[in-house]
Amino acid sequence: MTTFGGNGYKKFSINPDTQAMLEIARREGIETVWDRLAKQEPQCGYCNLGTSCRICAMGPCRVDPFGDGPQKGVCGADADIIVARNLARMIAAGASAHSDHGRDILETLHLVGEGKGGVYGISDPDKLKRLAAEYGIPTEGKSDQEIAAELAWEMMEDYGMRRKKLPMAARAPAARQAVWENTGVYPRGIDRENVEALHRTHMGVDNDWVNILLHAVRTGLSDGWGGSLVATELSDVLFGVPTPKASNMNLGVLKADQVNIILHGHNPMLSEVIVAASQDPELLELARSKGANGINLAGLCCTGNEVLMRKGIPMAGNHLMQELCIITGAVEMMIVDYQCIMPAVTETAKCYHTKVISTFDKAKFPGAEHISFDPARGLEIGKEIVRKAVENFANRVPERVYIPVEPVPMMTGFSVEAIVGALGGTPEPLVNAIKEGAIRGAVGVVGCNNPKIKQDLGHTELTKRLIENDILVVVTGCATVADGKAGLMVPEAADLAGPGLGAVCRALGIPPVLHMGSCVDNTRILVLAAALANYLGVDISALPLAGAAPEWYSEKAVSIGAYVVASGIYTVLGTAPPVFGSPNVVKLLTEGLEGVFGATFAVEPDPNRAAVLIRRHIERKRAALGLPALDPDSIAMPEPALALF
Ligand code: SF4
Numbered sequence: 001m002t003t004f005g006g007n008g009y010k011k012f013s014i015n016p017d018t019q020a021m022l023e024i025a026r027r028e029g030i031e032t033v034w035d036r037l038a039k040q041e042p043q044c045g046y047c048n049l050g051t052s053c054r055i056c057a058m059g060p061c062r063v064d065p066f067g068d069g070p071q072k073g074v075c076g077a078d079a080d081i082i083v084a085r086n087l088a089r090m091i092a093a094g095a096s097a098h099s100d101h102g103r104d105i106l107e108t109l110h111l112v113g114e115g116k117g118g119v120y121g122i123s124d125p126d127k128l129k130r131l132a133a134e135y136g137i138p139t140e141g142k143s144d145q146e147i148a149a150e151l152a153w154e155m156m157e158d159y160g161m162r163r164k165k166l167p168m169a170a171r172a173p174a175a176r177q178a179v180w181e182n183t184g185v186y187p188r189g190i191d192r193e194n195v196e197a198l199h200r201t202h203m204g205v206d207n208d209w210v211n212i213l214l215h216a217v218r219t220g221l222s223d224g225w226g227g228s229l230v231a232t233e234l235s236d237v238l239f240g241v242p243t244p245k246a247s248n249m250n251l252g253v254l255k256a257d258q259v260n261i262i263l264h265g266h267n268p269m270l271s272e273v274i275v276a277a278s279q280d281p282e283l284l285e286l287a288r289s290k291g292a293n294g295i296n297l298a299g300l301c302c303t304g305n306e307v308l309m310r311k312g313i314p315m316a317g318n319h320l321m322q323e324l325c326i327i328t329g330a331v332e333m334m335i336v337d338y339q340c341i342m343p344a345v346t347e348t349a350k351c352y353h354t355k356v357i358s359t360f361d362k363a364k365f366p367g368a369e370h371i372s373f374d375p376a377r378g379l380e381i382g383k384e385i386v387r388k389a390v391e392n393f394a395n396r397v398p399e400r401v402y403i404p405v406e407p408v409p410m411m412t413g414f415s416v417e418a419i420v421g422a423l424g425g426t427p428e429p430l431v432n433a434i435k436e437g438a439i440r441g442a443v444g445v446v447g448c449n450n451p452k453i454k455q456d457l458g459h460t461e462l463t464k465r466l467i468e469n470d471i472l473v474v475v476t477g478c479a480t481v482a483d484g485k486a487g488l489m490v491p492e493a494a495d496l497a498g499p500g501l502g503a504v505c506r507a508l509g510i511p512p513v514l515h516m517g518s519c520v521d522n523t524r525i526l527v528l529a530a531a532l533a534n535y536l537g538v539d540i541s542a543l544p545l546a547g548a549a550p551e552w553y554s555e556k557a558v559s560i561g562a563y564v565v566a567s568g569i570y571t572v573l574g575t576a577p578p579v580f581g582s583p584n585v586v587k588l589l590t591e592g593l594e595g596v597f598g599a600t601f602a603v604e605p606d607p608n609r610a611a612v613l614i615r616r617h618i619e620r621k622r623a624a625l626g627l628p629a630l631d632p633d634s635i636a637m638p639e640p641a642l643a644l645f
Pocket residue numbers: 053054055056057058059060061073074075076077082203
């Protein structure tokens with residue numbers, strides 16, 4: 001906790017707010033994620049290669065594919081099997097996380113359908129009816145509540161075992177669905193694919209590493225075209241389809257004269273009612289009586305992205321900022337739901353007056369106060385929580401408050417509906433801009449922070465290289481905060497784009513980097529890609545598109561990568577996945593998948609080099625479509641130059 005002094009903080013993050021807070025942490029002797037990473041080093045080489053296994057009590061085992069050590073575990077599993085099993089389990093865990101989030105939203109829709117939804121209702125009846133039609137539910141003459149009840153009942157079957165195919169996967173072009181059929185990976189039931197992944201990777205079940213990985217792909221697809229898509233679509237139905245709006249980013253969104261509440265996690269159900277509770281006149285009066293000039297909400301991670309997209313609530317930061325927010329001394333409360341919340345936050349909170357409130361019974365945190373969330377009593381619980389935050393303002397120590405920066409403006413709210421709306425109701429203008437070459441293609445830059453990579457460097461450098469080469473960037477999750485803080489998400493950032501993309505952005509009044517939501521909202525990118533492919537009558541893999549996760553850390557990101565590639569989109573990872581202990585698995589992921597899904601993974605930590613890989617890929621796709629294209633080999637690959645770690 002006192003290891004990094006002086007200028008050394010620049011090694012960990014490109015952001016002034018992070019650097020300033022690390023200095024406070026050092027002075028106060030508070031441990032952060034970077035300290036704990038240092039204490040873990042050197043991390044286990046076997047685990048990094050993916051060749052350690054502890055899934056049964058004959059182990060744990062480690063195999064040594066490149067040395068003289070054991071080549072097989074006690075059961076006889078070699079490096080290929082162990083790496084494939086470990087990767088499949090990562091994908092199943094990530095897909096389960098997203099899909100269980102989707103289930104929670106679906107259960108709320110079910111409550112609304114039963115008339116027991118409390119404060120929740122249908123915010124977007126048109127989207128409700130569109131989804132009902134997709135599921136073959138007649139809507140004529142039915143109330144929203146009746147439709148909600150029937151739709152929820154049908155969607156619950158997406159999690160079961162009766163379906164041969166997930167209904168929303170039919171949004172993919174016919175050619176893509178044929179690929180899934182022919183490969184035997186068309187996703188069926190969400191829970192079924194996840195349970196089968198765990199079954200297959202038990203000792204002594206599926207010992208064919210290719211077969212294991214094919215099912216892992218199917219599990220990922222059940223996330224992208226199933227669980228995550230349920231979460232996105234039903235959140236829109238319940239809370240509204242996001243529309244473009246202005247907001248702010250970084251620790252400067254905290255207000256020294258107000259009660260500050262941080263919303264952290266992924267599920268928007270509670271945060272929606274917290275937004276309502278924070279505007280309650282009685283609670284605002286209570287805040288005034290305590291000497292505060294208001295109640296200020298700020299987001300972190302994907303709960304932050306959800307309320308940013310729909311309500312314009314500003315973001316205090318991304319994954320690596322969760323401890324640092326508390327160190328400002330200005331946070332009365334951090335409300336957590338689930339996923340990506342470090343257990344460490346309650347330890348950091350003990351050093352300040354900050355209360356941490358956990359809210360979901362499946363995600364408890366020692367050191368936090370637990371207030372069990374019940375959607376039927378949503379607003380009542382929301383007010384109870386906000387009241388506690390307001391009352392905690394009196395415990396703030398003004399001398400310890402330090403908010404180091406001014407907020408940076410950004411623009412949010414680019415749902416597929418909003419993008420198509422901005423284009424005049426049809427994707428045609430975007431398609432034409434791509435055809436003419438003003439926009440070369442589009443890339444989703446998504447995912448997390450990882451303390452192994454200098455915070456936000458991977459996201460921002462890659463994004464800058466792409467937009468300056470006329471490639472439209474869409475962002476979700478923690479990448480959003482990185483690019484927002486870097487000033488890339490305002491219309492004025494058109495000046496940082498190439499001449500073609502810049503002109504399109506100026507004409508439409510949009511930034512060259514569009515915020516499409518939270519991590520489950522990567523499905524918005526899939527749906528947009530499918531809509532473009534359907535419009536052109538081609539498969540998704542034919543389009544000049546790519547994905548990138550420059551700083552990923554989470555199992556959910558692995559699931560996202562699996563469904564994005566299996567949907568036909570080339571994807572470049574910045575952090576190396578634990579697969580390099582099996583050259584066979586690496587060859588399959590980086591080359592072999594091309595012949596199966598028309599897309600592969602690449603691993604390139606240097607964002608400038610990753611940008612060149614993506615640009616070459618986009619030009620190849622353009623040429624294959626008969627569009628004006630550069631010679632990919634004319635795009636020079638730079639030597640690795642950035643200090644990333
Ligand atoms: S499954 Fe095999 S490799 Fe894994 S721990 Fe058991 S014996 Fe070892």
